[in-house]
Every structure is written in structure tokens, then in C-alpha cells.
Amino acid sequence: MRVFARRERPHPGAQLTLFEAEDGWRYSLWVTNLPERTPGWRGQPAYIDAAHRVHARVEDAIRTGKDTGIGKFPSHELSLNRAWFTAALTAATLLAWLRHLALDSDLAKAEPKTLRPVNRTSGVGSPVHVTGRRQRL
Secondary structure, eight states, X not given: OEEEEEEEOOOTTOOOOHHHHHHTOEEEEEEEOSOTTOOGGGGSHHHHHXXXXXXXXHHHHHHHHHHTTTTOOOOSOHHHHHHHHHHHHHHHHHHHHHHHXXXXXXXHTXXXXXXXXXXXXXXXXXXXXXXXXXXXX
């Protein structure tokens, strides 16, 4: 097992820990189980670091999928859950393409909860519940 440490400049506005605020650098540690004498390019620290960063992006995609409904099955019937999973996976895929093609800056990195539609009546990005003749946020 090997432990790697990465030191990088934080982006503007990042919240640093007390340890990081001391010298202004952000530190991250991670562990790999690749043997120290891995032959070829797979054993080089630059490749291992790049593979770790890709894995972090995969975890972000999984979190986005969970936010769009993957893993929250509504029924005990397989056919209904299969339809739900298909719709949730379609939503996650459409969101990924929307981020890639149409959004930029902060919106391209926003979570699904941030991208929910804004209510026309209240101007707030939260759902309006209608009970009887009352509308509540």
C-alpha cells in the first residue's frame, strides 16, 4: 500500500482548514494498493494521480444519479422499478449532456437540486404545494 500527498493552490473563495490556512496550500492524501514496483506507465505517480482524479469524477456522477432518483425505487414490483430506473437514468444522462453542451461556469458544476426549475408564482426555486385554495412553499 502506498500513500500519496498532493499540494495545490486552492481556488479563489475556497474554505481552508486551519492547517491549510497557515501556508495557503490545499493538501489531499490518498492511498492506492498498486504495488510499488508496478511495471510500465501504470506505476508512475502521474498516471496514478490522474486515475484517482477520474475516479473522483465517477463518484460525482454517481452522486448526481442518486439525486435524480437512481436508488430510490418506489415499489416492490420489478417492472415498476425497472421503468423508474430507466427514467432516472435518462434524467441523469440528459443532465450530463446539458452540462456539457449548454451550461458554463458555475452552472456546469451545479448539483441537480440547484438546477431545479424556478417557480413562476413565487420566483423561488422551491415547489409550491396547493391544498384547497392555499399555496404554500
